[in-house]
Amino acid sequence: MPRFQCTCSIAPPDLLAWLAVEGDPTQRLAAVRALATSAAIRSQRAVVGHLSRRLNINTGTMMGPELASGQRLSVYDNQKQGRPFLPGVLARDWGQPPVADVAVNQAYDGSNATYEFYQDVFQRDSLDGKGLELVSSVHYGVAFDNAFWDGSQMVYGDGSGRIFQVGGLTRSLDVIGHELTHGVTEFTAGLVYSKQSGALNESFSDVFGILVKQYSLKQAASESDWLIGEGTLVPSLGKALRSMINPGTANSGDRQPGSMAGYVDLPDNNDPRNDNGGVHINSGIPNRAFALAATALGGNAWETAGRIWYTVLTTQLSANAQFIDAANATVETAGKLFDSRVQDTVHNAWQQVGVLP
Amino acid sequence: MKVVIVRGGGVAGLTARTELDSGALPKSAAKTLAGELARANLDDVPEPPGTVSWPDAQLYEISVEGRERSITVHFTDESMPENVRLLMAWVDSRPERIESIE
Ligand SMILES: [Zn+2]
Numbered sequence: 001m002p003r004f005q006c007t008c009s010i011a012p013p014d015l016l017a018w019l020a021v022e023g024d025p026t027q028r029l030a031a032v033r034a035l036a037t038s039a040a041i042r043s044q045r046a047v048v049g050h051l052s053r054r055l056n057i058n059t060g061t062m063m064g065p066e067l068a069s070g071q072r073l074s075v076y077d078n079q080k081q082g083r084p085f086l087p088g089v090l091a092r093d094w095g096q097p098p099v100a101d102v103a104v105n106q107a108y109d110g111s112n113a114t115y116e117f118y119q120d121v122f123q124r125d126s127l128d129g130k131g132l133e134l135v136s137s138v139h140y141g142v143a144f145d146n147a148f149w150d151g152s153q154m155v156y157g158d159g160s161g162r163i164f165q166v167g168g169l170t171r172s173l174d175v176i177g178h179e180l181t182h183g184v185t186e187f188t189a190g191l192v193y194s195k196q197s198g199a200l201n202e203s204f205s206d207v208f209g210i211l212v213k214q215y216s217l218k219q220a221a222s223e224s225d226w227l228i229g230e231g232t233l234v235p236s237l238g239k240a241l242r243s244m245i246n247p248g249t250a251n252s253g254d255r256q257p258g259s260m261a262g263y264v265d266l267p268d269n270n271d272p273r274n275d276n277g278g279v280h281i282n283s284g285i286p287n288r289a290f291a292l293a294a295t296a297l298g299g300n301a302w303e304t305a306g307r308i309w310y311t312v313l314t315t316q317l318s319a320n321a322q323f324i325d326a327a328n329a330t331v332e333t334a335g336k337l338f339d340s341r342v343q344d345t346v347h348n349a350w351q352q353v354g355v356l357p
Numbered sequence: 358m359k360v361v362i363v364r365g366g367g368v369a370g371l372t373a374r375t376e377l378d379s380g381a382l383p384k385s386a387a388k389t390l391a392g393e394l395a396r397a398n399l400d401d402v403p404e405p406p407g408t409v410s411w412p413d414a415q416l417y418e419i420s421v422e423g424r425e426r427s428i429t430v431h432f433t434d435e436s437m438p439e440n441v442r443l444l445m446a447w448v449d450s451r452p453e454r455i456e457s458i459e
Contacts, residue, residue: 271418273365275416
């Protein structure tokens with residue numbers, strides 16, 4: 001539609017937003033893409049994610065190279081305003097020196113380390129493989145005890161001091177790697193965030209979160225603590241969010257099983273106790289399979305088990321994949337990428353957690 | 358009247374409960390709570406669609422047990438109305454609240 005492409009670049013955001021909702025399908029897609037790249041509204045990038053969901057457009061297929069802004073990352077200060085003010089005020093742009101705000105620098109360094117991990121190890125150019133700018137917002141909401149990926153950017157609260165330590169949510173490189181990997185998953189397998197496919201989504205985030213940390217520390221599998229979010233919770237709750245090698249032991253509220261015998265079958269029904277069908281609970285099972293495989297293989301986990309899991313996440317799984325699908329795919333991929341010894345080791349790991357007979 | 362906030366999911370996957378009994382509040386604060394509840398208008402909080410588009414978004418439940426009627430609503434970080442956020446912030450600021458990890 002040349003008619004539309006000509007007007008896009010100068011169309012005001014309001015018009016683009018209107019077209020994105022009310023236009024014909026071609027106009028809608030073009031308008032969403034223009035919104036995504038408009039330099040004038042780069043700071044309102046979140047609108048793209050919201051529109052794409054409202055229009056039911058799969059962001060993984062919609063967001064082509066148009067989302068590359070030409071810079072690697074940027075960090076915004078939400079100034080405790082919450083959702084209506086996302087992303088917030090630009091606090092440190094790509095290439096700028098550190099600022100006085102520790103959380104801003106942690107988000108900057110953690111995003112950069114995650115970018116470098118995916119680029120160096122898997123030759124993946126950002127989350128979408130096409131240079132998507134990594135946008136982070138810190139100081140989200142008031143005493144907010146969470147960090148999440150909103151479909152287009154990273155969001156970190158400050159922590160209340162009752163569950164998360166104040167400043168704890170940006171402190172841990174594996175938590176940053178975890179959140180950004182939700183973006184990788186969104187652009188690849190698109191695992192549905194419910195029950196087993198949701199637990200796999202969670203597990204891949206923990207797997208690559210810990211690998212970002214191990215790679216950054218140049219740490220072999222045998223040297224890893226396999227803890228996600230160590231030192232982020234208040235000490236009275238426990239040492240970490242999750243233990244991949246020993247699920248269920250990280251904190252006093254940790255309900256993670258380490259094998260199918262302890263699988264917690266919960267409904268996905270909006271009840272906060274049920275965690276979208278146990279996505280942060282049953283992820284302990286595939287988490288442990290990965291940690292077992294990586295430690296049995298030895299050496300650097302990102303060169304062996306990590307490569308297998310990466311290939312499976314990005315090329316082998318469908319959105320509704322179950323544990324058994326991930327197990328079969330990793331075993332098969334281990335044989336293709338490596339040899340029968342590696343394949344047997346991966347098979348054995350899934351056996352130990354009860355997913356493979 | 359008792360207000361119970363349950364927060365679950367999130368990157369931590371922990372379930373945290375916050376309870377505030379208006380009987381434990383000074384009279385003026387109990388009046389403020391009633392005002393916060395009226396402004397939050399829980400009757401108009403729609404149940405989330407059930408499909409999550411923000412991984413690690415927290416899930417919330419607020420229950421209000423009154424003498425005449427009770428109400429329970431669910432929402433997420435994505436769907437949370439601003440006035441409900443303000444209600445929770447007010448409850449979180451009260452020293453009379455009781456917190457626990459479930
Ligand atoms: Zn997650």
